[in-house]
Amino acid sequence: MLRIHFTGEDLGRIRIASEPDPMWEVLMSLHRLRRRDTGVLFGPWMRESLPRVPSTTRLLTALAPPVGYSVDFLTPAAGGTIADRMEALRATPLRQVLRDLREFAHQNTTRRLPSWSRELVEGEPEGIGRLADAAHSYFDTVLGPFWERIRVQVCRDRSRRSAALAEGGWDAVLSTLHPSAQWDYPVLRLDFPVDQDLHLGGRGLLLQPSFFCRHAPTTLADPTLPPVLVHPIEHDTFWTTPEANPADGRALAALIGPTRAVLLSALADGAATTGQLARRAGTTPPNASRHITALREAALVSSLRHRNATLHTVTELGLALLEGDSLGIHV
Template sequence: MGRVEMLRIHFTGEDLARIRFATEPDPMWEMLLSLRRLRGRDAGVLLGPWLRESLPRVPAATAMLTALVPPVGYAVDFLTPAVGGGLDAQVDALRSTPSHRVLEDLREFARQNATRRLPPWSRDLVEGGPAGIGRLADAAHEYVDAVLGPFWERIRAQVNRDRSRRSVVLAGGGWDAVLSTLHPSVRWEYPVLRIDCRIDLDLHLAGRGLLLQPSFFRRCAPTLLGDPTLPPILVCPIEHDVNWATPEVNPAEGRALAALIGPTRATLLCALADGVATTGQLARRAGTTAPNASRHITALREAALVASQRHRNATLHSVTELGLALLEGGNPRIPA
């Protein structure tokens, strides 16, 4: 038998204390992973609705992205910058990638993908200054807007549901339980998390902690950036609702729920049906201020429709069984 390829992530006690869940899907990781589903036409039953709708929308500039994202194996790290703030912030970070970083990643791409030839224009990414990498950043933004944008709220809802499920696991069994249930390919034996995958690598966190990034389009073992010196992010597949692509909005029922408890509280309650959220996240979805959202959440909690608990420096809110029953009799989801 040959050597089994495995990623081994080494934790210290400090790293365990610094594990955290990402609060939103990562647009650039979803871009990269969806490109693989798109090219392989391997969406299957689960992602079939997305594939059928998305194929006609794929911009011509996407060819620049697919040249740097092979069907399997290493894709250049600079396509998935480790910055928060959503798509615009990530595209700006991509646009500002230093030339030496681009050159290092292209060399690593050539080393790990020996049978694939980089296109001639890839030299412009290094030698063309801001304009060269800027064209790639524009292609990324255009692809996410055209291909992922129409599905983004449903993608976010699925990621939030998965994060909510893992939060329950965390509350019941701590990080040991979370790490042990990430994926069937994962084995957790403190201080090492072992993942069966296509690479053989030891990653020492050395006190940096680990961000667990749930991904809608990741369908196999968790993955991470190729360069171990970059911020440690483990991109993990989620458990999808098989009916995720079916619209659930009924405007008439939405108006009935809003009339019953008020439009802002209806929006907040429906947002919580997608998973656990902080006061700030709920305020943004409802288009209101954090103090106003907090006041309405208090009223929902007093009516036993919402539960709240402290986690580190934040208050996490979730919908109760009574709240879910109200939603099922009213509107399952009202867009914020």
């Protein structure tokens, strides 16, 4: 679990990023490619992008495994264009590089650092320069063709968060960042692969919506770096091309079955909690939760934490599936 500790001063210094962060999207999209997260959301992008991945990307994946710790210095806190981010990466202080490499070795005991990492350890500019060049090439080739669509999706999410802020204050924003979010001032708790505490100490927090962040939010391991919380957005499932097929992808196959059809149909009437959906489907809350998870993985349902309950709603793709009766299921 990740626990973020706020002070009153921190609440006044929370910001929502206005644009996607190129370096976080590079890192998160690398995770998607390595994990082969196909299906409805990323399948079309992955099929188009995989053949174009530059060979130099191996320099990045060596320090950014699909599971586990990735070095913090790959996502520098810098604004501006992708070129500005590359310059920030090239200017990474040697002490941070050494600290991150030690952390990488500590947390990824089954992975060995590549031989060329010696250049990083010795502070040779060619080492960090090659990493920056690889990141820039990957961005231009893999993310560049989709960047405007990615930006639109992230900006829409920011607009939704801003509307929640105007209506309910930061309590409304923090409690709905993710289905796992538990906001009880002064601590925000979130699902996280390791147990970690982040004490803001008056520095505030940057909320960074991320297009390729999937499942749980993430943050930097080094607590001395500027605090940032990278969180998933709610996607338009037809973001890649207008012709995207909503029935394409293995995740969608999980819908076949009467219980999930009943749950999806019930959500067409409006938002509902897990308990309410369980009663409508005539099943237990744990069983309903398992089926809702499958629906969410197929991008048919979205879930947001609200006070002490999780509210589920049907997505545009879920409505399209119900209206078209694509699976031939009648409930």
